[in-house]
Amino acid sequence: MKHIGKGTNIETLRNISNLFQTTSLGVDELLAMVMNTAKDIVGVKNGSLLLVQDEKTCKLQFYQASGKNMGQLKDIDLPPGVGISGHVVKTGKPIISNDVSTDPRWFQGVSEKMHVPVQSMASFPLLIDKKVVGVVQFLDKVDGTTFNDKNVEVLEQFAHLMAKFFQVSQNRNLLNAEFGKLKEQYLHRYTIVGESKAIQKCIKMAEKVADSKAAILLTGESGTGKELFAHLIHDRGNRQDKPFISVSCGALPASILERELFGHEKGAFTGADSQKIGLFEAADKGTLFLDELGEMPLDMQVKLLRVIQEESFIRLGGTETIKVDVRLITATNRDLDKEVRERNFRQDLFYRVNVIKIILPPLREKLEDISDLLTYFLKKHKPENQPIKKPGKGLVSHLMSYSWPGNIRELENSVERAIVLTDEEELLPEAFPFEISQAPIELNVGSSLKDASDSFRRTFISNTLKSTEGNRTKAAQILDVQRSYLSRLIKELGIK
Ligand SMILES: Nc1ncnc2c1ncn2[C@@H]1O[C@H](COP(=O)(O)OP(=O)(O)OP(=O)(O)O)[C@@H](O)[C@H]1O
Ligand SMILES: [Mg+2]
Structure with missing residues (x-):
């Protein structure tokens, strides 16, 4: 545990302020350090920090305590509004109690757990934007005197400082979360998937x-x-x-x-x-x-x-x-x-x-990568605040039976589209573009020869058209049929 050297109060404050600007210490260390420094300056026996766990109910939990009893304190949840600290949260105002035993708000349970008799206590709210996020408490003075106005003033300043540290840490956490998201996006940008x-x-x-x-x-x-x-x-x-x-x-x-x-x-x-x-x-x-x-x-x-x-x-x-x-x-x-x-x-x-x-x-020469690519694109294109969708039964083998003339871009785009079109947790072949969702019918024993051959012709023609970027004259040349016949087939087979 770090302590700032004793010296004068001004010097101590200057040291803290320098640390505040430059420190690489974690927020927990900073909070502990400020609390201990306040304790030393005023001559207080013990200090503890409680944080609001749940904004709605205002339930409090011990976060830090000087002395050796933190282990026991960690198990204590203070129900909303209970104890002196509960009142501090409710009112947002400090409470200075020089004889807790006569204070009706005093919660005996804590003192018993710590096996430390408590006489006097000064409790301050940690306020961020007028909201109470925690309470810092100072218990009993070393010299046995009660908290005087000067003590209260100094301790209150330290409570402000702790609130500031706490705010910085919250912002830092937010930034870290943002940074994590960006990093994830950055990593995704250049990830090359495939074990083939x-x-x-x-x-x-x-x-x-x-x-x-x-x-x-x-x-x-x-x-x-x-x-x-x-x-x-x-x-x-x-x-x-x-x-x-x-x-x-x-x-x-x-x-x-x-x-x-x-x-x-x-x-x-x-x-x-x-x-x-x-x-x-x-x-x-x-x-x-x-x-x-x-x-x-x-x-x-x-x-x-x-x-x-x-x-x-x-x-x-x-x-x-x-x-x-x-x-x-x-x-x-x-x-x-x-x-x-x-x-x-x-x-x-x-x-x-x-x-x-x-x-x-081309993707058709490494069809075994489709499963990994699908998993990767499902994660990459996951809509915000929704779980990652799963591949439905048979989807992978279905996708593997298509020839993917547009390669990985075509796969990525169709997965992205299917995610948008699917409300359920699982993606099924029906959510994929026509030529893909129809692809494997010719493999399914049980369909009529006409259905199977239509399906094949549909896929084959639409792939050829894709390769000519929709140019029917070129496609007809490749397929070795008349352009007018090709147009008729496109209409009959419902190719879009
Ligand atoms: N192995 C892979 N793993 C994950 N994503 C991939 C992979 N290969 C390609 N992609 C993704 O597929 C899309 C198309 O890739 P890219 O733009 O690099 O292709 P290209 O060969 O440059 O295409 P074009 O010739 O049309 O410009 C991109 O979104 C890219 O991130
Ligand atoms: Mg390119």
Whole structure:
């Protein structure tokens, strides 16, 4: 137990106030210290702190006590309104009693439990925003005298101080809870779920190369987790404390992309009112993630190649060469080899960005991960103040029989949607989009051949349409049927 050295009262108060600003002590230690200091200054034999356990009933419980009897006191609950402390809670006012034996409010039980006869007692409320959160009590003076006005004044000041500490701790607890929530969200953001060999191979590879500066190319179908892996690599590597800057090459026209990447000087073009640093500069010492690299226009590809080769560039409209140390991660869902063959992508740039290639598997090739992913998404998308929903009977095998053309993103979105649509505790296949909830019918012995084949055609056609982003002409080509026939099937099978 800490005590602040005796010395003068002013000095003691100054010490306490310093501690208040800088301390890393826990609130319990602080409260004990303040109570003991008050005790020492006034010359009191014992002190105790009781806290209101339940705001509604105002039931009190001992929280701290000086001396050796805390063990017994912990078991005592003071019923609401009982004892002197109960009255302090009720009224919010101090009670100074110089002969407790004659005070009708005195609760004998406590004194008996402590085996300490009590003569006088000074009790003060701990007030936060006018609400009583506890009571601090001082019992008997060492010199046998009663509490005088001066003593009461000093002890009351200490009670205020304890209330302040208590408030800070409550705020700190709230902050900690908030922080915990944020941390949870942050952790969820870059968690990669999956025990399948296919995904584990990718995770191992990502971890292995995280510390190096070698350029990484992430490929894989849409929704397979390329962006997630880019974050993982940055977070696990030695640049984790430096910036991670992400830009989508497909979303911006070439001229704007160029300004974004390299920045510009004032007056470099109409509207350039001030100097602006580009993303390469912003990512210095960190990671630059170029997403959808396959969409980058050819003339921008040349400029990018130059920066990678020279590790430096010049801002638009500038003359100064700026050196940067940037780790490059790129991603695409296009087949870059094919793009190179078809001359849509520069071969020299391809070699530069493709030093290490990580190919993320489509979900249909790691169906065994669906169960873990489902559990993870049920937790991630749990509505506030509701328990986590459980997978209903047969749901996992049902989801495993679907081909997931939109990969993990499609699974995540459909789980999120199903959670919203389901009032019950368990998620059933019916809560999933039509093509998913219908998926396994062809496996169920007992349905008619027509139902089974319709179900198959429905799933097959809607997956093909998904892969062409709804383009019926392209889908008809893939399916090798007339476009008009495809339209008729879509209508007949009720595909949305
Ligand atoms: N292994 C995984 N574990 C948990 N969540 C994942 C996993 N893979 C992907 N996700 C989640 O799936 C969604 C899609 O992932 P992400 O955006 O990284 O895919 P992408 O490959 O970049 O897709 P696109 O090519 O369409 O941009 C994200 O919400 C991501 O958090
Ligand atoms: Mg992406």
